[in-house]
Amino acid sequence: MLQITGLTHSYADGHLALDGLDLTVPDGELLSIVGPSGCGKSTLLRCIAGLIAPSGGTLSLDGAPINGVPDDLAVVFQDYSRSLFPWLTVRDNVALPLRRRGMARAERRAAAERALESVGLPDAGRKYPWQLSGGMQQRVSIARALAYRPSLMLMDEPFGSVDAQTREDLEDLVLQVHRNEKMTILLVTHDIDESVYVGDRVVVLNRAPARVHADLRVELPSTRDQIETRGLPEFVRLRAEVGRLVRGGAKVPGAAPAATTAAAEGPEADAGSETAAGEEIMTKAEPGSKPAR
DSSP states (O other): OEEEEEEEEEOTTSOEEEEEEEEEEOTTOEEEEEOSTTSSHHHHHHHHTTSSOOSEEEEEETTEEOSSSOTTEEEEOSOHHHHSOTTSOHHHHHHGGGGGGTOOHHHHHHHHHHHHHHTTOTTOTTSOGGGSOHHHHHHHHHHHHHHHOOSEEEEESTTTTSOHHHHHHHHHHHHHHHHHHOOEEEEEOSOHHHHHHHOSEEEEEOSSSBOEEEEEEOOSOSSOOTTTGGGSHHHHHHHHHHHHHHHHHTTSTTOOOOOOBSSOOOTTSOSOOOOBSTTSOBTTSOTTOOOOO
16 A cells, blocks of 8 residues: 655655645555646655655655655556667567566566566567557566566556557556456556556646645446447546646645545536656656656
């Protein structure tokens, strides 16, 4: 379980990105986080990943305080071209984090091959990342995280760099991974439809300095379909509610939380009420990345 209490973060220039944010993510949940552009979503993810130290508050994963990069965490970044090493084969990219697990070479290769098969790339192991399409490269990034078998997978706008059809395919892949592996996943996205389609729960942040503006349970069938699910009245209602909350939270920095519900209250509700880069866990830091706000 991920537990966040009173999380605050200020940058050196005085910009306050997070202000007393509280959040709990139970084991096995797929949580979507949305909010206005620049609200602090990526800052939150980097604090959870241990890539930046927060100014205040506490974070813990499975009861252990997060002070630096946790051993039991993996990150899938948006920019797949920078999170994969071009001089390594696909299989070696997936297997690299497993060195930290102390696994023998044969075990690492077998685990990498199983992970690649689980994301629909059983024959890609001997290729290099640059020989694959963008969508396939992002599947490799997901396979690398799966092979590591983390307690928590963080996904930072993972489908923002692919076309619409590939995005839908990858959304379905994440749902499949979540269903099969029972993995805890925290997905940050700008796409409101996506947040509802993939999530068990949607958390809406307000404009920076961010806090939780609303917390909505997604009451949709666990088995979802891109056409049928998006046509359900409940999906349409939830999508409208999340959109309204995102717009409402964008108006006031540090806005007081809206009503937290087990399910969305409907349109009439009140809006105000990578193992390391190198080997520290490449699944946790993309090569050459810079902290985002």
